[in-house]
Amino acid sequence: MGKPRGKKNARGGASQPRSRDDKSNDWNAFVGTDKSNAGFEEYYKAQNIMPEGEWEAFLESLRKELPVTFRVTGSRAHAETINDIIKNTYVPNMQNVEFEGKKYDPPSQLSWYPGSLAWQVDAPKRVVRKTEPFKNFQRFLVGETEVGNLSRQEAVSMIPPLFLDVEPHHLCLDMCAAPGSKTAQIIEALNPHHTASTGLLIANDSDYKRTHMLVHQTGRMPSRGLIVTNFDASLFPSIKLNGGKQLQFDRILADVPCSGDGTLRKNLEIWGKWGAADGNSLHSLQLRILERAMNMLKPGGRLVYSTCSFNPSEDEAVISAALNAKPGRFHIVDVSSELPELKRRPGLSTWKVGSQPAVKDRQLVWYETFEQYKEAIKNGEEKANDRGKGLPKTLWPPANAGELNLERCMRLLPHDQNTGGFFVCVLEKSAGTSANDPTSIEEATTSTLKRPASSPPPSSETKRAREASPAPETSATATPTETTPAPTAKPEDKKEKRDLTFREDPLSYVSPDHEEVKSLIERFKLKDTFPRDNLMVRNDYGDPLRTIYMTNPIVKEIIQNNDYTRLRIVSAGVKCFARQDSSQRTEIRCKWRTPADGILEVLPHCGEGVVLSATLNELRTLLEDHYPPVESFKEGQWKTIMTERDMGCEIVKFEAGSLAGGELPLPMYLPVWKAKMSLSLMIDKREKSILSLRTFGEDICKPPPPQRDLNKKPEEAGEEIKAEGETAEVPVTEGEGEAGLALVGEVAKGDAEIKQEQVLL
Numbered sequence: 001m002g003k004p005r006g007k008k009n010a011r012g013g014a015s016q017p018r019s020r021d022d023k024s025n026d027w028n029a030f031v032g033t034d035k036s037n038a039g040f041e042e043y044y045k046a047q048n049i050m051p052e053g054e055w056e057a058f059l060e061s062l063r064k065e066l067p068v069t070f071r072v073t074g075s076r077a078h079a080e081t082i083n084d085i086i087k088n089t090y091v092p093n094m095q096n097v098e099f100e101g102k103k104y105d106p107p108s109q110l111s112w113y114p115g116s117l118a119w120q121v122d123a124p125k126r127v128v129r130k131t132e133p134f135k136n137f138q139r140f141l142v143g144e145t146e147v148g149n150l151s152r153q154e155a156v157s158m159i160p161p162l163f164l165d166v167e168p169h170h171l172c173l174d175m176c177a178a179p180g181s182k183t184a185q186i187i188e189a190l191n192p193h194h195t196a197s198t199g200l201l202i203a204n205d206s207d208y209k210r211t212h213m214l215v216h217q218t219g220r221m222p223s224r225g226l227i228v229t230n231f232d233a234s235l236f237p238s239i240k241l242n243g244g245k246q247l248q249f250d251r252i253l254a255d256v257p258c259s260g261d262g263t264l265r266k267n268l269e270i271w272g273k274w275g276a277a278d279g280n281s282l283h284s285l286q287l288r289i290l291e292r293a294m295n296m297l298k299p300g301g302r303l304v305y306s307t308c309s310f311n312p313s314e315d316e317a318v319i320s321a322a323l324n325a326k327p328g329r330f331h332i333v334d335v336s337s338e339l340p341e342l343k344r345r346p347g348l349s350t351w352k353v354g355s356q357p358a359v360k361d362r363q364l365v366w367y368e369t370f371e372q373y374k375e376a377i378k379n380g381e382e383k384a385n386d387r388g389k390g391l392p393k394t395l396w397p398p399a400n401a402g403e404l405n406l407e408r409c410m411r412l413l414p415h416d417q418n419t420g421g422f423f424v425c426v427l428e429k430s431a432g433t434s435a436n437d438p439t440s441i442e443e444a445t446t447s448t449l450k451r452p453a454s455s456p457p458p459s460s461e462t463k464r465a466r467e468a469s470p471a472p473e474t475s476a477t478a479t480p481t482e483t484t485p486a487p488t489a490k491p492e493d494k495k496e497k498r499d500l501t502f503r504e505d506p507l508s509y510v511s512p513d514h515e516e517v518k519s520l521i522e523r524f525k526l527k528d529t530f531p532r533d534n535l536m537v538r539n540d541y542g543d544p545l546r547t548i549y550m551t552n553p554i555v556k557e558i559i560q561n562n563d564y565t566r567l568r569i570v571s572a573g574v575k576c577f578a579r580q581d582s583s584q585r586t587e588i589r590c591k592w593r594t595p596a597d598g599i600l601e602v603l604p605h606c607g608e609g610v611v612l613s614a615t616l617n618e619l620r621t622l623l624e625d626h627y628p629p630v631e632s633f634k635e636g637q638w639k640t641i642m643t644e645r646d647m648g649c650e651i652v653k654f655e656a657g658s659l660a661g662g663e664l665p666l667p668m669y670l671p672v673w674k675a676k677m678s679l680s681l682m683i684d685k686r687e688k689s690i691l692s693l694r695t696f697g698e699d700i701c702k703p704p705p706p707q708r709d710l711n712k713k714p715e716e717a718g719e720e721i722k723a724e725g726e727t728a729e730v731p732v733t734e735g736e737g738e739a740g741l742a743l744v745g746e747v748a749k750g751d752a753e754i755k756q757e758q759v760l761l
């Protein structure tokens with residue numbers, strides 16, 4: 001089976017290859033420009049996805065604007081507090097909102113969502129834009145989403161991870177993960193109280209650019225147990241562990257690319273493009289992804305298969321074909337008692353297969369059986385190809401469909417609870433199943449050679465590491481020195497050949513005795529709990545050059561037993577320390593700061609007196625000026641402490657409360673850089689502005705002074721001299737937008753593409 005062709009649609013699948021402009025298909029004669037599509041109606045009426053009497057309600061619901069829904073991100077210590085703010089501050093203010101003579105309800109909680117942590121806003125966008133209470137609420141939503149306390153997500157899309165039933169020790173795989181909303185839910189489940197999880201999540205997507213969306217998205221919910229990979233999920237490689245063991249997953253989510261007709265309420269273009277061929281052509285890829293997932297699942301493990309398509313050819317047909325490919329080894333789990341308030345429809349045990357040949361009227365042709373279809377091909381009545389492929393036999397209901405418990409699958413219909421459409425099936429592997437499944441397609445699917453080269457050039461970290469370190473051939477035998485320590489011992493010698501088409505930076509672990517690690521331990525008074533042997537860098541030689549990531553032991557085991565290019569690892573762990581470029585570098589004992597992303601990971605290991613307390617007075621000054629002199633702060637404990645502190649990074653806890661014209665509902669941890677005479681809040685300017693708006697109701701941040709070329713003298717660079725000959729220290733992050741903002745314990749990242757998907761209301 002080939003990859004879907006044509007442009008990608010909202011669900012990452014192939015879109016209708018025949019475009020609206022394809023005159024030969026007489027498109028406009030077939031498809032209305034309004035929200036209707038005769039082929040869609042004919043197809044789904046025939047499928048009996050609901051009783052006939054409900055058809056009009058179904059269509060009517062599909063034509064309505066989809067309500068905005070969002071989750072309070074579950075693993076935050078402050079989730080309840082955020083939920084209470086919505087419930088007790090905003091909702092009461094949104095009673096009795098009237099617009100153009102009509103009353104609109106305030107946001108309501110989704111009854112089926114655990115802990116009532118998910119919300120729905122029914123008011124249409126224009127009401128939100130034009131009425132003060134909703135406008136205020138929107139500002140709150142945008143701010144909290146930016147900092148990662150809320151996550152905008154379609155209600156039905158929240159469902160699959162809930163049925164995955166993830167526990168903190170689980171080894172999980174999210175096969176088609178981008179942009180990452182379900183990935184975030186799995187991370188939350190792995191880290192329920194933001195404790196260091198022993199579990200693993202590999203978040204994978206075949207689209208390289210989208211893996212970077214994943215990296216940004218998961219930056220809001222950093223996890224030491226996270227790896228992001230870039231693979232065709234149907235070819236996902238086997239992963240080696242210590243002692244030659246092979247990794248098997250406790251939980252796998254296969255949220256596969258699909259035709260996406262369940263998203264008709266928000267992707268209106270689907271009304272014009274829908275065709276039965278879309279679902280038919282995706283079936284085989286979906287099946288291969290599901291079968292690959294089945295092979296990698298631990299006996300007794302759970303696998304959730306989901307699509308946002310109503311189409312049985314992408315849903316029940318895939319499930320039954322996969323079950324029949326492994327008779328007796330998997331069963332569909334009866335989850336009718338889980339999430340009892342969630343209305344769902346049972347899966348179908350029989351369905352129809354329709355073909356839409358590329359002829360003028362795009363008439364649907366039904367084929368009762370595969371044999372009938374073959375006969376039609378033979379007689380020349382049907383082209384041998386639907387999208388050039390021919391329909392696979394597995395599209396038709398198998399003879400044993402009635403025995404597979406397909407009714408345990410769930411179809412979410414829009415008119416049941418005012419949502420989009422979705423299909424979810426929970427599968428479990430029998431506990432007695434052999435780990436090495438004899439029908440495993442592993443051998444045939446693990447070769448990275450099959451993957452086209454599509455990687456970007458190496459990043460600056462790699463280049464820098466290559467410049468700073470000996471060439472790989474010689475480094476293996478080089479004697480370790482202070483500055484280029486040997487990589488930590490690996491359990492086995494890596495014999496795998498590198499896939500040179502994959503050009504992300506390598507990963508290696510820093511020696512726990514490295515001088516830079518010692519400087520971190522000294523600066524942050526890191527306790528014995530600090531996982532100093534789990535510090536990873538993005539170069540081959542264990543050199544902490546710019547960024548240090550923290551991983552957990554299972555991630556380390558994977559990285560040390562598998563060539564990173566074979567696994568196509570885009571990122572791993574949490575960015576915990578970033579080197580601070582500074583004009584005063586030589587005088588600074590510890591040249592590392594904690595980026596806001598990683599602050600929560602470092603926090604539990606910090607010794608007494610490391611975390612400094614501050615108020616909104618200090619925050620105001622730090623936001624107003626990029627490098628406020630210590631002098632400029634009000635007299636008090638903060639100023640006294642700051643005057644005495646060594647240069648370097650401080651972790652500051654800004655206490656909750658109302659002060660200085662601002663309000664902070666929850667405490668917030670942020671990194672502050674202490675220079676000789678001045679301070680600097682170490683978040684990027686965009687995040688400063690967001691924080692300012694959120695806390696002080698206005699953007700109080702002055703524009704940053706021009707960045708100084710550190711190779712030039714201040715006077716050459718035209719730099720402002722701050723005080724007593726001290727030059728302003730330009731906080732050099734790894735690119736604007738990279739620094740996160742750890743508010744209420746979590747982080748946010750800027751990413752234009754994610755923003756597009758996440759624009760609230």
Ligand SMILES: C[S@@+](CC[C@H](N)C(=O)[O-])C[C@H]1O[C@@H](n2cnc3c(N)ncnc32)[C@H](O)[C@@H]1O
Pocket residue numbers: 010011012013157175176177178179180181182183204205206207210231232233234255256257258285
């Ligand atoms: C429905 S979206 C996934 C949505 C995601 N699970 C979420 O909740 O944010 C499908 C994703 O599958 C990816 N995809 C398409 N074909 C794939 C393949 N063969 N292997 C892995 N991912 C694939 C697309 O790039 C797209 O990001």
